[in-house]
Amino acid sequence: MRRTFETGAAVAALLLLWELLAVVLDLEALPPPGTAFAVFGRDFLGPLGWHLLVSTYRVLAGIALAVLTAVPLGFILGRNPAADRLAAPLIYLVYPVPKIVLLPVLIPLLGIGDASKVLLITLILFFQILLPVRDGARYVPAALVDSVVSLGANTRALYRHVIWPAVLPEMLTALRVASGTAIAVLFFAETISSQEGLGYYIFDALSSWAYPEMYAGIIAMGLLGFLIYTVLDWLERRLCTWKYL
Amino acid sequence: MIAVEDLRVTFYTPAATVAALGGVSFRVARGDTCAVIGPSGCGKSTLLYVLAGLLRNFQGRVVVAGEAVKPGRRRTALILQDYGLLPWKNVFANAGLGLELRGVPRAEREARVTRILRELGLYELRRLFPGQLSGGQRQRVAIARALALDPDLLLMDEPFSSLDALTREALQDNLLEIWHRTGCTIVLVTHSIEEAAFLGRQVVVLSPRPGRVVATHLNPGAGKSSWRQEPEFHCVCSFLRQQLAGGVADAPDL
Ligand SMILES: Nc1ncnc2c1ncn2[C@@H]1O[C@H](COP(=O)(O)OP(=O)(O)OP(=O)(O)O)[C@@H](O)[C@H]1O
Numbered sequence: 001m002r003r004t005f006e007t008g009a010a011v012a013a014l015l016l017l018w019e020l021l022a023v024v025l026d027l028e029a030l031p032p033p034g035t036a037f038a039v040f041g042r043d044f045l046g047p048l049g050w051h052l053l054v055s056t057y058r059v060l061a062g063i064a065l066a067v068l069t070a071v072p073l074g075f076i077l078g079r080n081p082a083a084d085r086l087a088a089p090l091i092y093l094v095y096p097v098p099k100i101v102l103l104p105v106l107i108p109l110l111g112i113g114d115a116s117k118v119l120l121i122t123l124i125l126f127f128q129i130l131l132p133v134r135d136g137a138r139y140v141p142a143a144l145v146d147s148v149v150s151l152g153a154n155t156r157a158l159y160r161h162v163i164w165p166a167v168l169p170e171m172l173t174a175l176r177v178a179s180g181t182a183i184a185v186l187f188f189a190e191t192i193s194s195q196e197g198l199g200y201y202i203f204d205a206l207s208s209w210a211y212p213e214m215y216a217g218i219i220a221m222g223l224l225g226f227l228i229y230t231v232l233d234w235l236e237r238r239l240c241t242w243k244y245l
Numbered sequence: 246m247i248a249v250e251d252l253r254v255t256f257y258t259p260a261a262t263v264a265a266l267g268g269v270s271f272r273v274a275r276g277d278t279c280a281v282i283g284p285s286g287c288g289k290s291t292l293l294y295v296l297a298g299l300l301r302n303f304q305g306r307v308v309v310a311g312e313a314v315k316p317g318r319r320r321t322a323l324i325l326q327d328y329g330l331l332p333w334k335n336v337f338a339n340a341g342l343g344l345e346l347r348g349v350p351r352a353e354r355e356a357r358v359t360r361i362l363r364e365l366g367l368y369e370l371r372r373l374f375p376g377q378l379s380g381g382q383r384q385r386v387a388i389a390r391a392l393a394l395d396p397d398l399l400l401m402d403e404p405f406s407s408l409d410a411l412t413r414e415a416l417q418d419n420l421l422e423i424w425h426r427t428g429c430t431i432v433l434v435t436h437s438i439e440e441a442a443f444l445g446r447q448v449v450v451l452s453p454r455p456g457r458v459v460a461t462h463l464n465p466g467a468g469k470s471s472w473r474q475e476p477e478f479h480c481v482c483s484f485l486r487q488q489l490a491g492g493v494a495d496a497p498d499l
């Protein structure tokens with residue numbers, strides 16, 4: 001309830017600022033929020049809604065793929081120093097490379113549809129999740145592991161009851177931080193090579209000087225980010241109750 | 246129950262080779278209690294790890310319940326000083342973890358955990374997480390988790406050392422009750438002289454690292470709550486103190 005109120009207040013403040021700026025600057029490129037929301041309402045059940053859906057799907061699929069690949073690998077590297085020594089140089093070399101540069105490689109391979117965008121997001125999130133999961137798995141206190149092993153845990157039980165819950169909060173935090181980057185990169189990828197998605201919609205509006213449409217697209221993008229943060233936040237509260245006592 | 250003969254443990258690390266235990270021998274009869282005491286770093290925890298089957302890299306002979314020690318012995322329970330409880334599981338789930346790992350069906354598991362939490366006065370706390378408990382409560386949950394497995398051998402690594410004096414004595418009395426009721430064998434590692442003298446019907450004194458047995462003291466007075474008040478208890482304490490300080494003393498006449 002409190003959170004709903006705070007969110008509402010933040011949105012109101014943002015809209016007020018926007019309205020003020022629009023009035024003061026009086027530019028065609030900055031329509032007042034009312035105009036933008038009118039277009040948003042008009043297009044939401046039409047093209048805009050569809051593009052929002054496409055972008056949402058791409059981000060969520062990218063997150064899912066990244067979690068499904070980075071978590072097991074992070075476990076393996078975190079718990080096996082030998083494997084980590086082999087993999088670490090490779091990871092540190094590839095990690096800082098901006099993954100967007102791979103787009104020209106991904107598009108000929110996977111086409112301009114969903115696959116290339118999803119994979120791009122997966123690549124970005126993969127490294128952002130891999131490192132905290134690996135480090136979290138590595139630094140689980142040895143005494144905790146020993147005491148659970150002494151209770152009769154095999155390797156699988158150890159991962160399920162000890163390692164996974166220990167790294168989960170850090171993984172969700174990393175995911176939250178990285179999903180902002182992921183959305184920004186998705187926008188970029190959709191503007192250069194797509195016929196669908198919010199990036200396409202916004203860029204299309206921009207290049208035809210349809211500013212109200214452009215802002216409607218931006219509103220949708222904000223909505224997408226908000227949705228993802230809210231879900232991750234909820235997951236963290238739900239799955240990591242013990243952290244919020 | 247336990248026979249340890251010439252147990253040696255050496256850790257090889259890139260930085261150094263550390264001899265932790267340099268030839269330790271002692272025996273503990275079934276149903277008896279044994280306290281192992283020694284200065285910090287003398288290998289007490291290492292000894293418990295060997296007895297629990299967690300540390301396999303040792304020389305010497307270690308027999309538990311008639312068999313060479315091996316990992317996964319079902320009726321051995323280990324209680325470590327800290328970190329024993331999983332912070333992400335509540336009291337009830339923590340106490341039932343051993344049973345869950347051993348595949349005990351849920352209904353039976355819940356019945357057993359409920360009974361044990363009631364016995365230890367922890368049932369009201371069952372929904373709390375370890376982070377919400379006091380040190381003493383946490384240690385009692387760790388004991389509950391061990392007892393849920395119906396152990397015949399309880400290994401404890403400085404279980405009460407982080408507690409204040411009153412809580413510590415209450416939990417020591419608690420442990421004696423459990424010992425009387427279950428008849429399990431207890432090996433308890435401590436650096437507290439009073440704790441060793443109060444709980445160990447046999448006290449093994451180790452030398453500084455690498456740990457060797459300085460003295461094995463029979464302490465038949467231990468095992469009842471009133472022992473703490475008896476004059477002989479204090480004699481045992483000062484005897485142990487002298488042994489630890491490296492002095493030679495005659496065993497007190499009891
Ligand atoms: N995994 C390990 N690798 C290397 N050295 C170790 C390892 N575990 C213990 N040691 C060393 O072995 C010695 C004995 O350690 P141990 O933990 O058994 O001592 P302790 O008697 O329990 O000490 P304390 O009373 O402080 O708990 C110490 O010098 C310690 O540094």
Ligand SMILES: [Mg+2]
Nearest residue numbers: 289290291402
């Ligand atoms: Mg120790």
